Amino acid sequence: xxxxxxxxxxxxxxxxxxxxxxxxxxxxxxxxxxxxxxxxxxxxxxxxxxxxxxxxxxxxxxxxxxxxxxxxxxxxxxxxxxxxxxxxxxxxxxxxxxxxxxxxxxxxxxxxxxxxxxxxxxxxxxxxxxxxxxxxxxxxxxxxxxxxxxxxxxxxxxxxxxxxxxxxxxxxxxxxxxxxxxxxxxxxxxxxxxxx
Numbered sequence: 525x526x527x528x529x530x531x532x533x534x535x536x537x538x539x540x541x542x543x544x545x546x547x548x549x550x551x552x553x554x555x556x557x558x559x560x561x562x563x564x565x566x567x568x569x570x571x572x573x574x575x576x577x578x579x580x581x582x583x584x585x586x587x588x589x590x591x592x593x594x595x596x597x598x599x600x601x602x603x604x605x606x607x608x609x610x611x612x613x614x615x616x617x618x619x620x621x622x623x624x625x626x627x628x629x630x631x632x633x634x635x636x637x638x639x640x641x642x643x644x645x646x647x648x649x650x651x652x653x654x655x656x657x658x659x660x661x662x663x664x665x666x667x668x669x670x671x672x673x674x675x676x677x678x679x680x681x682x683x684x685x686x687x688x689x690x691x692x693x694x695x696x697x698x699x700x701x702x703x704x705x706x707x708x709x710x711x712x713x714x715x716x717x718x719x720x
């Protein structure tokens with residue numbers, strides 16, 4: 525009798541545990557479906573001119589926003605942020621646009637003159653004005669420093685000097701080697717003396 529009660533008690537605990545686990549799993553599925561249904565915005569960004577720029581240069585980006593749960597015209601805020609690889613913010617710009625199911629538009633981003641060489645990230649995020657829906661994407665680009673005119677002249681001067689020094693050394697070596705020419709009889713004499 526005690527064994528039967530112990531078995532029944534354990535079986536009841538197992539069924540209770542399974543029931544609670546099923547309820548929790550169902551709640552988790554419902555929350556996931558609700559959160560996925562709220563994520564109706566998607567954004568993509570592409571840089572038109574490539575991925576390498578100079579400080580102070582402007583470049584154009586094409587932004588595409590999709591609204592999968594269109595309920596007519598909706599206003600959204602698009603924010604562009606340029607950061608370095610350490611996630612330090614360099615530049616932030618925002619624009620408000622109206623979309624229905626799909627909106628594609630161009631924006632111009634001007635790189636600050638003071639930006640140093642390196643890899644930077646352009647983050648684009650879109651959020652509905654009620655703050656419920658949002659999406660984010662990012663693309664990287666390089667900033668390279670341009671050689672100034674005075675630096676170019678110095679480089680040309682150094683390269684020209686190196687070329688002149690190389691020519692002088694080659695001429696000197698050619699003359700030195702030319703003086704070392706020996707005749708066949710001198711060579712035979714040298715070989716015979718070495719054998720002795």
